Amino acid sequence: DSGVTQTPKHLITATGQRVTLRCSPRSGDLSVYWYQQSLDQGLQFLIQYYNGEERAKGNILERFSAQQFPDLHSELNLSSLELGDSALYFCASSFGQGAVYGYTFGSGTRLTVV
Amino acid sequence: DQQVKQNSPSLSVQEGRISILNCDYTNSMFDYFLWYKKYPAEGPTFLISISSIKDKNEDGRFTVFLNKSAKHLSLHIVPSQPGDSAVYFCAASGVSGSARQLTFGSGTQLTVLP
Numbered sequence: 001d002s003g004v005t006q007t008p009k010h011l012i013t014a015t016g017q018r019v020t021l022r023c024s025p026r027s028g029d030l031s032v033y034w035y036q037q038s039l040d041q042g043l044q045f046l047i048q049y050y051n052g053e054e055r056a057k058g059n060i061l062e063r064f065s066a067q068q069f070p071d072l073h074s075e076l077n078l079s080s081l082e083l084g085d086s087a088l089y090f091c092a093s094s095f096g097q098g099a100v101y102g103y104t105f106g107s108g109t110r111l112t113v114v
Numbered sequence: 115d116q117q118v119k120q121n122s123p124s125l126s127v128q129e130g131r132i133s134i135l136n137c138d139y140t141n142s143m144f145d146y147f148l149w150y151k152k153y154p155a156e157g158p159t160f161l162i163s164i165s166s167i168k169d170k171n172e173d174g175r176f177t178v179f180l181n182k183s184a185k186h187l188s189l190h191i192v193p194s195q196p197g198d199s200a201v202y203f204c205a206a207s208g209v210s211g212s213a214r215q216l217t218f219g220s221g222t223q224l225t226v227l228p
Contacts, residue, residue, distance in 0.1 A: 042118075043218040103160075105157030105159070
C-alpha cells in the first residue's frame with residue numbers, strides 16, 4: 001500500500017457520460033498529480049494541484065477538469081466521454097510542489113468507455 | 115513531441131544475466147532522472163534516481179548511468195531475477211514555469227526468464 005488511495009478501481013461507462021475519479025494523497029503530502037496511461041502509451045501528465053491550487057497543466061482536454069479540496073483529496077472529472085478516453089488514470093502525491101525524487105503513485109482507476 | 119523516449123517496448127533476459135534498459139531525452143533543462151517499476155494492476159513505484167551532476171548511481175542490484183552529452187541514461191539490473199519482470203518507466207524531472215514536472219517515457223516491458 002503506497003498510501004495514495006484511488007477510487008474506484010474500475011469504471012465502465014457509456015460514451016457521452018460524465019465520471020468522477022477520486023484520489024486521497026499520502027498523509028502529509030500537499031501536491032496531487034493526475035496522469036493518464038493509454039494502451040501502449042507512457043504516463044501522460046494531466047494536471048497538478050498544490051494545497052488546493054492548480055500549479056501546472058499538461059495534456060489535459062477541455063472536457064476534463066480537476067480540483068483539490070481543503071482536506072487535500074482531489075477529484076478528476078471527465079465529461080462527454082469518448083471511446084478514446086478509455087485508459088488507466090493514476091494519481092500521485094508529493095510533499096512539495098514538485099518532488100525532485102519523484103512521486104508516490106496510487107494503483108490507478110481503469111476507465112472503460114463503451 | 116516526446117521529450118523522454120524508451121525505444122525498446124520489450125526486453126527478455128535470462129535469470130542471472132544483466133538487464134540493460136535504455137532511455138533518451140531531448141530537454142537539456144531536466145536535472146533529475148528517475149526509474150519507476152510497474153507491476154500489473156499496481157501504480158508505478160520509485161526505483162532509483164540520479165542527479166544530472168552525477169554519471170552513476172548504484173543501489174544494490176540496480177545501477178543507473180547518465181551520459182549528459184548524449185542525453186542518454188540506462189538502468190542496469192545485475193543479476194536479473196524473475197521478480198524483476200515488470201514495466202520499467204524512465205522519467206525526467208525539471209522545472210517548467212513555477213512547477214517541477216515529471217515527464218515519463220512509454221515504458222519497457224522486462225521479462226526475466228527462469
